[in-house]
Amino acid sequence: MAKTIEVTVWATGVVQDKEGRDVCLVLTEAANQEGKFTQAFDNYVDLPDRINVQVRKYARISDAEIENKFEYENHRPNIIGVTEATIMKGINVCKGLQEGGFLVINTTKDPEALLKYVPEKERKKLKAVATIDAIGIAPEQLIDYSGAEGAEDVSAIGAGLGSVMAGAIAAVSGIVKKESILAAAANRTAAKRGYDEVKIKVLK
Amino acid sequence: MKERYKKYTVDIPEDMKIPYACIVESPKVNGEQPQMLTGGWRIYRPVVDHDKCVLCKSCILACPDATVLLVDGGQKIGFNLDYCKGCGLCTWVCPVNAIDRVPELDFEDGVPFQDALFLLPHVERLYAD
Numbered sequence: 057m058a059k060t061i062e063v064t065v066w067a068t069g070v071v072q073d074k075e076g077r078d079v080c081l082v083l084t085e086a087a088n089q090e091g092k093f094t095q096a097f098d099n100y101v102d103l104p105d106r107i108n109v110q111v112r113k114y115a116r117i118s119d120a121e122i123e124n125k126f127e128y129e130n131h132r133p134n135i136i137g138v139t140e141a142t143i144m145k146g147i148n149v150c151k152g153l154q155e156g157g158f159l160v161i162n163t164t165k166d167p168e169a170l171l172k173y174v175p176e177k178e179r180k181k182l183k184a185v186a187t188i189d190a191i192g193i194a195p196e197q198l199i200d201y202s203g204a205e206g207a208e209d210v211s212a213i214g215a216g217l218g219s220v221m222a223g224a225i226a227a228v229s230g231i232v233k234k235e236s237i238l239a240a241a242a243n244r245t246a247a248k249r250g251y252d253e254v255k256i257k258v259l260k
Numbered sequence: 261m262k263e264r265y266k267k268y269t270v271d272i273p274e275d276m277k278i279p280y281a282c283i284v285e286s287p288k289v290n291g292e293q294p295q296m297l298t299g300g301w302r303i304y305r306p307v308v309d310h311d312k313c314v315l316c317k318s319c320i321l322a323c324p325d326a327t328v329l330l331v332d333g334g335q336k337i338g339f340n341l342d343y344c345k346g347c348g349l350c351t352w353v354c355p356v357n358a359i360d361r362v363p364e365l366d367f368e369d370g371v372p373f374q375d376a377l378f379l380l381p382h383v384e385r386l387y388a389d
Contacts, residue, residue: 110300
């Protein structure tokens with residue numbers, strides 16, 4: 057069985073609910089265009105309808121058909137995205153990270169400044185940590201519930217912060233090509249800037 | 261339980277038992293509930309300017325989580341930062357603008373660090389190497 061790349065995105069409830077979901081949707085849509093098999097879904101164990109609660113959004117990308125259809129949580133992720141850096145202070149976002157994983161954070165700080173919030177065990181497994189000022193490039197879009205719980209998303213997928221983060225994740229990890237990200241994101245400029253302006257610190 | 265119903269029941273192992281509908285117990289010690297720490301939600305921390313504060317106690321009434329406390333023998337306003345969600349209501353109600361909202365990442369500590377949001381014994385197995 058081909059290896060499935062698992063992406064976990066941490067976001068704040070309601071405020072960044074759409075943005076966290078957009079990161080996963082843009083990445084999976086871009087991988088879809090390259091002919092890969094994908095899944096993207098939310099975590100409802102986190103009770104995401106409380107403002108500013110930490111919520112997780114997931115994506116899975118694989119060369120072969122994904123057989124894991126009934127487990128709605130990535131327990132062993134390869135890539136972690138954090139759309140609000142303050143989340144890292146209160147919770148171990150890298151829990152269960154696989155060897156050679158990537159961490160991409162939305163903040164104006166340098167990558168080294170936020171490594172202290174990752175426990176020693178997970179820090180050894182990180183291959184690279186990257187930061188991107190995503191809110192400075194494209195802020196959060198209108199806060200509404202469109203797109204949630206299977207409803208139609210009237211605001212475009214990847215209109216704001218989500219496409220910047222997706223571009224940064226693609227640049228750091230190389231799971232999808234730049235052209236596919238640009239084609240999948242509604243805000244092409246934001247995705248391109250996210251891809252180009254991400255600050256990467258390679259740890260090993 | 262009646263004897264005839266026993267064949268329909270399943271014995272759940274002790275480490276897989278979870279509370280019904282994941283409802284946590286009501287607070288017991290000092291009004292705190294360590295299973296429901298909300299300090300990690302906070303993006304902006306409330307900081308009191310004690311020179312401006314007139315001890316009107318509006319913030320104590322406004323706080324939805326009862327995290328505003330009187331400390332120093334009732335002479336100062338303090339916060340229980342394990343549970344403060346940083347909603348900013350105390351800043352909003354303060355008549356003398358004595359409470360500031362400072363980005364949480366400017367401070368070294370003050371947030372309870374959790375290993376996982378809902379750590380149940382059988383979930384820990386799934387994260388293992």
